[in-house]
Amino acid sequence: MNYRLIFSLWVLASLSLQAQNIEGYIFLLETDEYVAGAEVALPHHGLSTQTTADGYFSFPGNTFEPPEAILVSYLGAISDTILWEGEEIYIGLETASIDMDEVVVEDERAGTFRPTDGAAPVEVINKNELSKAACCDLAGCFETQGTVRPQTTNVITRAQNLQMLGLSGVYNQALVNGHPLLQGLNFTYGVSSYPGPWIENIFVAKGANSVLQGFDGMVGQINMETSKPTEIESTFANVYANSFGEVQVNFHNRLFDQPERKWSSWLGVHMTRPAGEIDRDNDNFMDVTQIQRVSIWNQWKYASEDELGWSADISGRYLSSSRTGGQLGFEPVEHALSTEIYGQHTVIDQADFMSKVNYRFSGEHKLSLHTSASIHDQNSQFGVTDYNGNQYLVNSRLTHDWHYSPGLGLKWGLAHTYRRIEEEVRFIDDPLDRTFDGTYLTELNVLGLFFEHEWQSSNNAWRWVVGSRFDHDPALGEFLTARTQLKYEPFLGHVFRLSAGNGWRQVALFAENMPLLSSNREVRFQDDFILPEQAWNSGMNYTYTFGSTNVSGYLAVDYYYTAFQQQFFPDYDREVATAIVSNFDGDTRAHGAQVEGKLDFSQGWELKASYNFAQVERSIEGNEQLLPFIPRHRIMAALTYVPNPKWQFDLNLHAYGSQRLPSTANYPVELQQRSESPNFSVLTFQLARKWDRWEVYGGVENMFDFRQKRPILGWENPFGQYFDPSFIWGPTRGREWFMGVRYRLNSDVKQ
Secondary structure, eight states: OOHHHHHHHHHHHHHHTSSEEEEEEEEETTTOOBOSSOEEEETTTTEEEEOOTTSEEEEEEEEEOSOEEEEEEOTTBOOEEEEEOSSOEEEEEOBOOSOGGGOOOOOOOOSEEOOSSSSSOEEEEEHHHHTTTTOOBGGGTTTTOSSEEEEEEETTTTEEEEEETTBOGGGEEEEETTBOOSOTHHHHHHTTSSBGGGEEEEEEEESSOOSTTOSOOSSEEEEEEEOOTTTSOSEEEEEEEETTSOEEEEEEEEEEEETTTTEEEEEEEEEEEOOOOOOSSSSSBOSSOEEEEEEEEEEEEESOTTSSEEEEEEEEEEEEEEEEEEBTTOOTTTTTTOSSSOEEEEEEEEEEEEEEEEEEOSSSEEEEEEEEEEEEEEEEEETTEEEEEEEEEEEEEEEEEEEEETTEEEEEEEEEEEEEEEEEEEESSOTTOOOOOEEEEEEEEEEEEEEEEEEEOTTSSEEEEEEEEEEEETTTEEEEEEEEEEEEEEETTEEEEEEEEEEEEOOOTTTTOTHHHHSOOEEEESOSSOOOEEEEEEEEEEEEEEEOSSEEEEEEEEEEEEEEEEEEOOBOSSSTTEEEEOEEOSOEEEEEEEEEEEEEETTSEEEEEEEEEEEEEEEETTEEEEOSSOOSEEEEEEEEEEEETTEEEEEEEEEEOOOBOOOOTTSOGGGOOOSBOOOEEEEEEEEEEEOSSEEEEEEEESTTOOOOSSOSBTTTOTTSTTOBTTOOOSOOSOOEEEEEEEEEESTTSOO
């Protein structure tokens, strides 16, 4: 026997098994069909990817040596762990047909992560991350990340928006389960109307994104995904209270889950009891808005859109809320629109409907019809200013999803957006004799044709998405929107992305600019018609994902540039106590950069930190001017320690640099403010103790009690021309202690 030959062949075979690329296919054993979107993870490296339309997956690079554990999961199938021995692998999954009430599935997903497979850079925030802070609503769900900054625009009613890349929340597209519902009148108070316990995931993407959801996502996209009826607990309850006296109660229940009939449903109820009257500033104004809210949500789901045939996801919500603030003793009914005691009071009734109906012909062809509608009725009283707003919103989109070849896919279809906002402004015994009372109508009736093509290389290293849409509005004319995203992964874990594109949006005058009404400014119009805003955005992103047995994490660096061709914003600087409304076609630019890193240690420690830079400026008569209330520098740090499954400690820090403030140089001396805000930081701590079904959590927000004292400009004379509650650059509520209790029945259901 030639032992030398045998030894040589053995050596060559051994070498061939080393430093290979892991690749293979995922299919269902029951149907022999390849599945798209299955999660494939390498737990020892902290890496993950998804299968393509033909079930293929790959981890580009030559850094693996067999054997290697591969964890595979897919909705509707039983997760499995396979040992890779060095060859292309075919993995068959069994369809989940067991009773979920009897199976225990451990949830070890990271609370926040950045998928490496998509062409656009996306940060995913899930329930595990949201539990690290007492996030009572969508606006409070960004405590542990630095991309999105909740910004308060009226301290009396606590109106908020979600700022991104230094720009107002109107420029990033806010979605609910992929439906564009947070716009127009829904924008101002909508981000605080969705309770945190209803939220399953939040997908945050910066830059020019997909054209499928519309034309108005100019600088980014935030998609809030609610819980799914097949995955939530049978019964869940959460009671939260803070030191201001505010109480929130959340309850949801899985109505039924019938796998044999493919139907499932859940019902959620949210209630808020208002805080008490608190005045630490001794300015005779309440420091905390009194909020009463009742919201009911019901979702129905039929089958899975990955199955052949029909599937559907249908939801409905009803919201009734009121917000009251102002001087101590203000009663909305007794003192409405009078000069006896100053107050602001807003009542909202809103009904939402959204549905997604799919029909899958095969693994390559699927039709989807997205439909959403919202009716919003709002009455607001700002001192002696009476505002009534009504909005009717309907969105529909028919999409053909066609994967016509491995790595190649086309999505195209028709879309329609109808939005009608009727606004009425009245002044009751106005001592200032303001002149902009009247009725205002904003109507949008856009019919669009869109397409989006995606190309993916055979080894998953390249991914390129090109999209465009043509929209027509009878009053506004025609608009062409084009966007593209490119991803390149030359080495395992190193991902480079580029994006570019444009967008446009129609302004909702008072609905999106409530400070025009909440202050006592005069509003002067320079133009008869408000033109649509238009902007181009381009950016780059680098993400490095790494992992080992003891530590895993990522490093992300990005930069984005936004240039407006047409923009609208009220000018508060030109004249005293006056907002000049005009179309601005000058040069407005926004630079946004971020560096973020995360480390997960096997000993139970997790550290995440980010630095943000934002510079938003406009050119006026040759002079560069920074836009107000935008910190150029922000730092976020979040530390989590889980010594065992029963205890969890969380510490969050947010530090803000100075912000330019609107000019008050021509105001009376006693009302003049500084031109820039000071630097400040806010520290939050939370401790949680868990049992099988119960969890108790508590902590403190703004631990060192930093606050902007007397934030209301002109509080001494609330009916005077200088009164302004939107002059806000920092926290105003001060230190807030909180405590809550969560109860889960059937907590073994996958979360």
